[in-house]
Amino acid sequence: MSSQTLQTGTGKHSGPTTETPATARPRRVRRLPAAGTVGRYAALAVAAALTLGPVLWTLSTSLRTPSESFNLPPSFLPINPDFTAYQEVFKQIHVGLLVLNSALVTGLIAFGQMASATLAGYAFARLDFRSKNAIFSLVLATMMVPVQVTIVPVFMLIRGMGLSDTLLALILPAIPTAFGTFLMRQYFLGLPNDFAEAAALDGAGPWRIFRSVYVPLAVPGMAIVGILAFNFHWNEFFRPLILTISEQNFTLPLGLVTLQGNLGTGSISVVLAGVILSMLPALVVFLFGQRTLREGLTAGASK
Amino acid sequence: MTTTSTLPRQTVKPPAARRSFVERWLARIFLAPTVLGMALFTFLPIIASLVLAFFRWDIISAPQFVGFANFASLAQDPTVRVSFLNTIVFVVIAVILQLGIALGLASMLQARMPSWLRVFLRSTFFFPLVLSAASVSIFMRYMFNEQFGVVNWLLSLVGIPAVPWLTSPTASAAVVVLVYVWQNFGFSFLLFLGALTNIPKELHEAANLDGATGWKQFSNVTLPLISPTVLVASVMAIISALQVFDQPYVLTNGGPGDSTRTAVMVIFESAFQQLEFGKASAIGLVLTVLILAVTALQFRLSRRFVFYQ
Numbered sequence: 001m002s003s004q005t006l007q008t009g010t011g012k013h014s015g016p017t018t019e020t021p022a023t024a025r026p027r028r029v030r031r032l033p034a035a036g037t038v039g040r041y042a043a044l045a046v047a048a049a050l051t052l053g054p055v056l057w058t059l060s061t062s063l064r065t066p067s068e069s070f071n072l073p074p075s076f077l078p079i080n081p082d083f084t085a086y087q088e089v090f091k092q093i094h095v096g097l098l099v100l101n102s103a104l105v106t107g108l109i110a111f112g113q114m115a116s117a118t119l120a121g122y123a124f125a126r127l128d129f130r131s132k133n134a135i136f137s138l139v140l141a142t143m144m145v146p147v148q149v150t151i152v153p154v155f156m157l158i159r160g161m162g163l164s165d166t167l168l169a170l171i172l173p174a175i176p177t178a179f180g181t182f183l184m185r186q187y188f189l190g191l192p193n194d195f196a197e198a199a200a201l202d203g204a205g206p207w208r209i210f211r212s213v214y215v216p217l218a219v220p221g222m223a224i225v226g227i228l229a230f231n232f233h234w235n236e237f238f239r240p241l242i243l244t245i246s247e248q249n250f251t252l253p254l255g256l257v258t259l260q261g262n263l264g265t266g267s268i269s270v271v272l273a274g275v276i277l278s279m280l281p282a283l284v285v286f287l288f289g290q291r292t293l294r295e296g297l298t299a300g301a302s303k
Numbered sequence: 304m305t306t307t308s309t310l311p312r313q314t315v316k317p318p319a320a321r322r323s324f325v326e327r328w329l330a331r332i333f334l335a336p337t338v339l340g341m342a343l344f345t346f347l348p349i350i351a352s353l354v355l356a357f358f359r360w361d362i363i364s365a366p367q368f369v370g371f372a373n374f375a376s377l378a379q380d381p382t383v384r385v386s387f388l389n390t391i392v393f394v395v396i397a398v399i400l401q402l403g404i405a406l407g408l409a410s411m412l413q414a415r416m417p418s419w420l421r422v423f424l425r426s427t428f429f430f431p432l433v434l435s436a437a438s439v440s441i442f443m444r445y446m447f448n449e450q451f452g453v454v455n456w457l458l459s460l461v462g463i464p465a466v467p468w469l470t471s472p473t474a475s476a477a478v479v480v481l482v483y484v485w486q487n488f489g490f491s492f493l494l495f496l497g498a499l500t501n502i503p504k505e506l507h508e509a510a511n512l513d514g515a516t517g518w519k520q521f522s523n524v525t526l527p528l529i530s531p532t533v534l535v536a537s538v539m540a541i542i543s544a545l546q547v548f549d550q551p552y553v554l555t556n557g558g559p560g561d562s563t564r565t566a567v568m569v570i571f572e573s574a575f576q577q578l579e580f581g582k583a584s585a586i587g588l589v590l591t592v593l594i595l596a597v598t599a600l601q602f603r604l605s606r607r608f609v610f611y612q
Binding site (some may be wrong): 040061123135231234242248282283 | 305326334349352362406428430431434448485495546548552573575580583590
């Protein structure tokens with residue numbers, strides 16, 4: 001800071017010596033921010049166009065007929081929408097089954113994570129037991145283990161459990177969540193202690209205090225865990241690719257990649273119709289749970 | 304972790320012994336799903352990976368102890384070597400682009416503008432994060448198609464001849480980077496936006512009075528203040544880029560040749576296509592060590608930034 005004030009000090013002194021006409025200065029001051037503002041808006045507009053453009057192209061191309069879907073010029077706006085591709089994609093793949101699988105897997109993982117993280121987070125935040133810090137450190141340490149390292153042994157474990165090529169193979173290993181536990185612990189630590197004391201004075205035991213006092217208060221935290229789990233596992237590709245084998249157990253992303261492989265570049269709009277359909281739940285989360293999702297995504301960085 | 308030590312149960316209730324007994328058991332039951340699940344699906348697999356890395360095993364025949372041969376093959380196997388090199392080049396370029404774009408856009412959003420516009424832009428840059436990398440790669444693959452792709456069509460409007468995006472080694476690597484950054488810059492953007500919004504307005508006003516504006520203010524005032532976030536955002540971006548798989552798998556399947564093959568793709572192929580589970584485990588461990596090294600570096604660097612927090 002001190003060097004900075006020094007610099008500006010000399011800058012002020014040099015100001016009068018450079019003989020600029022007094023009238024020129026305010027004009028320059030007024031113009032510069034204007035140019036900056038124009039440049040900033042231009043940059044933001046380009047960035048927004050580059051971000052939304054591909055999605056708009058996908059939407060409007062999915063609404064062209066399959067035969068003209070790869071004609072140029074491309075379309076970015078769905079004028080004269082044609083729903084042939086949407087009918088066709090249901091004929092090509094079991095969209096209903098894919099959606100059902102994805103919904104089952106994602107829903108059960110989200111529910112399982114919310115439940116297990118709430119229980120564990122509460123234990124770490126508000127219950128007394130031996131070697132609490134050591135166990136918590138171990139739980140956190142699992143966040144640093146990439147899924148690609150454990151996938152081979154998990155694959156074998158799943159085979160050994162007889163769960164090969166089932167939806168449970170995707171669900172069970174994804175339920176223990178270090179990040180969710182961390183979030184719920186933070187959440188419970190942020191709730192005041194007075195409620196527990198008041199309830200204890202009324203004769204409530206540890207379970208009652210948890211169930212009737214703290215769980216209802218922790219619902220917003222659980223929502224964050226649930227939405228994060230949904231966003232991650234609805235879009236997940238690597239684990240389903242490895243842990244499911246038959247098409248009847250595929251989830252949406254895997255089914256769509258397979259569809260693209262089968263159709264190639266023959267009828268783009270059919271594949272893109274599937275892509276748009278798979279985006280719909282994410283869009284719902286985006287529209288109604290964006291704040292919660294933002295909080296959850298950035299929570300890991302703040303601590 | 305420090306907060307647990309500040310939470311001792313000072314309010315000991317009369318039947319203290321009974322109470323702590325109940326609490327201990329409740330804690331065990333509460334922890335069971337998470338701790339047992341992690342033991343089974345994370346810690347056991349890590350140990351298994353450590354053991355497996357020293358064996359040759361194709362699931363069918365009995366495992367055979369080979370010492371460090373799997374690790375040695377990493378240095379010799381050209382595909383593995385190229386894939387690690389690709390991954391590191393990818394990480395460097397993608398992370399710099401991702402952080403640069405994110406920081407630039409987050410700073411531009413700090414300027415005075417209508418609040419609906421700010422909300423719209425924030426949502427826009429955030430949106431790719433809710434999509435699946437597989438779906439994004441599917442439509443991007445069509446967009447980068449050499450003949451009918453919209454990217455080449457746009458380039459042709461300004462007179463640039465068609466680029467063989469997915470069939471040239473350099474161009475396909477660029478496509479993987481672009482598609483990855485397109486989807487992920489929003490995450491760093493959110494982190495930077497939070498950090499920038501938290502800077503007290505007085506600091507900017509003081510800097511303005513001192514004559515530090517524009518770039519000078521950004522580099523001397525803003526950047527030091529958000530340096531802890533820059534560090535965290537960099538580490539998170541590096542760790543997730545090191546694990547890149549979905550985009551190259553769907554866009555190029557590692558090709559042409561090995562030009563877009565990444566470390567995780569080689570883990571996948573070694574294990575589930577060539578049935579070399581030992582080799583896959585060895586590559587996985589090397590990747591984990593890289594990730595741990597980045598995390599350790601973060602801890603070391605963050606000590607220097609504690610002053611700012």
